[in-house]
Amino acid sequence: MSLASKPSTKTLKRIRPQREWRWEIAIYLYLAGMGAGSFIVGLFTHWNGFGLSLPLRTFTFWGVPLELSKLALLWGPILVAIGAPFLILDLGKKLRFYTACFNPRTSWLARGFFILSGFILAGLIVLGALSFQQMSHPPLLWRLFEIISMLLAFATAIYTGILLKSVRYIPIWNTPLLPALFLLSALSTGSMGVILSTMGYGLLFPGGGLPHLLISRLTRIEQILVLIEGLILATYLISKYRAKDQGEDSVRLLISGDLRFLFWGGIVAVGFLFPIVLEYLYSHFPQYPGLLFATGALLLAGGFFLRLGLLASGVKERLPMYKLIEMKIKMSAFQRGE
Amino acid sequence: MQGKVIVVDHEKCTGCRLCEMVCSVFHTGASNPSRSRIKVVKWESEGFYLPTTCQNCEKPFCVEVCPTKACHQDLENQRVIIDKDKCIGCKTCIVACPFGAPSFDHVERVSIKCDYCDGNPQCVFFCDTKAVNYVDSDRVGVSKRREFSLKFSELLRQTR
Ligand code: SF4
Numbered sequence: 001m002s003l004a005s006k007p008s009t010k011t012l013k014r015i016r017p018q019r020e021w022r023w024e025i026a027i028y029l030y031l032a033g034m035g036a037g038s039f040i041v042g043l044f045t046h047w048n049g050f051g052l053s054l055p056l057r058t059f060t061f062w063g064v065p066l067e068l069s070k071l072a073l074l075w076g077p078i079l080v081a082i083g084a085p086f087l088i089l090d091l092g093k094k095l096r097f098y099t100a101c102f103n104p105r106t107s108w109l110a111r112g113f114f115i116l117s118g119f120i121l122a123g124l125i126v127l128g129a130l131s132f133q134q135m136s137h138p139p140l141l142w143r144l145f146e147i148i149s150m151l152l153a154f155a156t157a158i159y160t161g162i163l164l165k166s167v168r169y170i171p172i173w174n175t176p177l178l179p180a181l182f183l184l185s186a187l188s189t190g191s192m193g194v195i196l197s198t199m200g201y202g203l204l205f206p207g208g209g210l211p212h213l214l215i216s217r218l219t220r221i222e223q224i225l226v227l228i229e230g231l232i233l234a235t236y237l238i239s240k241y242r243a244k245d246q247g248e249d250s251v252r253l254l255i256s257g258d259l260r261f262l263f264w265g266g267i268v269a270v271g272f273l274f275p276i277v278l279e280y281l282y283s284h285f286p287q288y289p290g291l292l293f294a295t296g297a298l299l300l301a302g303g304f305f306l307r308l309g310l311l312a313s314g315v316k317e318r319l320p321m322y323k324l325i326e327m328k329i330k331m332s333a334f335q336r337g338e
Numbered sequence: 339m340q341g342k343v344i345v346v347d348h349e350k351c352t353g354c355r356l357c358e359m360v361c362s363v364f365h366t367g368a369s370n371p372s373r374s375r376i377k378v379v380k381w382e383s384e385g386f387y388l389p390t391t392c393q394n395c396e397k398p399f400c401v402e403v404c405p406t407k408a409c410h411q412d413l414e415n416q417r418v419i420i421d422k423d424k425c426i427g428c429k430t431c432i433v434a435c436p437f438g439a440p441s442f443d444h445v446e447r448v449s450i451k452c453d454y455c456d457g458n459p460q461c462v463f464f465c466d467t468k469a470v471n472y473v474d475s476d477r478v479g480v481s482k483r484r485e486f487s488l489k490f491s492e493l494l495r496q497t498r
Contacts, residue, residue: 018433020429020432020433020442021429021433087428090428090429091426091427091428092425092426092427092428092429092442092446092447092448092449093425093426093427093447093448096406096424096426097426099405099406099424099426100405100406100426100428101405102405102406102407103404103405103406103407106401106402106403107402107403107404107405107430108403109403109405109428109430110405110406113405166403167403167430167433167434168399168434169399169434169435169436170433314433316436316438317436319436319437321348321388322379322388325348325381325384325386325388326381328384328386329381329384329386332384
């Protein structure tokens with residue numbers, strides 16, 4: 001085949017994944033979401049929301065009595081605090097990171113600085129206070145503080161989606177479905193995190209009996225969350241695929257482009273299919289806790305791949321000028337009968 | 339758009355990338371097109387070249403999203419610039435700009451964008467074919483719109 005007869009449409013710009021915000025930001029978004037989600041589930045459990053609570057285990061560190069069961073439920077803020085430095089890791093000028101809060105009036109990155117700091121602070125206070133002393137009848141003001149920390153956790157989980165949505169010209173990010181998807185993913189990975197920590201707690205301190213009941217209830221909730229998350233993800237991708245020039249490129253990139261292995265392998269298989277199958281097996285063979293641990297590990301990895309995939313697929317809308325040029329190229333190919 | 343802006347006539351551009359070269363030499367002292375503030379987008383096999391740079395938007399989105407206020411509007415000179423001493427290199431402005439104008443300088447580790455060389459753009463000065471020009475935005479608005487609609491209608495006619 002001569003050079004001239006090669007299909008010219010092949011010379012159109014190949015769509016490449018977004019490369020400015022990469023794995024560091026994906027980890028930042030993931031740990032913030034999962035930490036906040038686990039705190040929401042953990043605090044809800046602590047409020048006796050599922051009719052159960054963990055058996056208490058008090059330990060004395062350097063003369064201070066500490067209640068460890070709270071750590072198994074409310075470790076979320078620690079995870080968010082671990083995730084925040086990943087944002088700094090991505091910065092060109094890391095030492096100037098503290099100036100990232102100078103423009104909260106319009107910048108969501110700056111607002112996030114305050115939301116995350118607020119949540120980490122409030123969450124750590126809740127975790128610390130509950131670990132240090134048992135409050136059978138907490139004062140109203142304390143309850144109010146707990147509610148505020150819960151709201152901050154929701155804000156953190158939703159913020160991870162809003163940060164991407166606020167970058168208006170990337171169609172696949174510019175939809176309210178993204179914050180909803182990230183919130184659901186935060187809750188599903190968070191609840192799985194709490195299941196795993198509760199299970200670890202049960203293995204460390206056997207004999208309580210309660211963790212198993214709590215785990216089975218949490219697992220049921222987690223399954224529902226994963227189901228809703230899967231539905232939102234499907235709606236999200238289908239709606240974006242149908243909207244020509246409004247995200248179609250990104251969805252193509254995910255399902256059949258450079259990111260197809262990440263999407264089908266990491267998001268669909270590791271994040272949804274395997275965990276569903278393993279969890280089903282575990283429900284029939286509860287004597288093998290390894291199954292649940294494997295489910296957890298896969299689901300948590302899937303949550304990370306979801307952030308990574310959606311970040312990388314964030315390609316910009318093509319400019320009218322680019323479209324015009326590409327139209328011309330297609331036209332000339334058509335006229336040449338290719 | 340406001341003040342003066344750089345406009346491009348892609349039909350005159352030969353894709354020589356001299357503009358990228360002089361831009362990087364002027365701003366960094368190094369002849370390194372990856373550090374240039376103007377970028378030539380190429381459709382090589384079709385012979386289409388499109389130099390792209392900051393459009394000096396009236397309501398610059400990069401300014402809105404910048405968390406540090408490093409990217410700001412210099413109202414006196416009517417242009418959008420990045421203060422490299424304030425920039426933390428978070429790349430939000432790069433992700434946010436619909437024209438892909440700011441880019442990341444891997445040497446200085448901050449975002450960079452066209453600052454119109456303080457009113458004397460070197461790319462305009464050095465472009466042999468006059469594919470890049472520096473003109474008042476009022477004139478650009480009308481002529482650009484007319485040019486675009488003419489081209490579009492011509493294309494539509496061809497497709498019929
Ligand atoms: S890279 Fe610099 S100029 Fe761009 S948004 Fe971040 S701090 Fe502002």
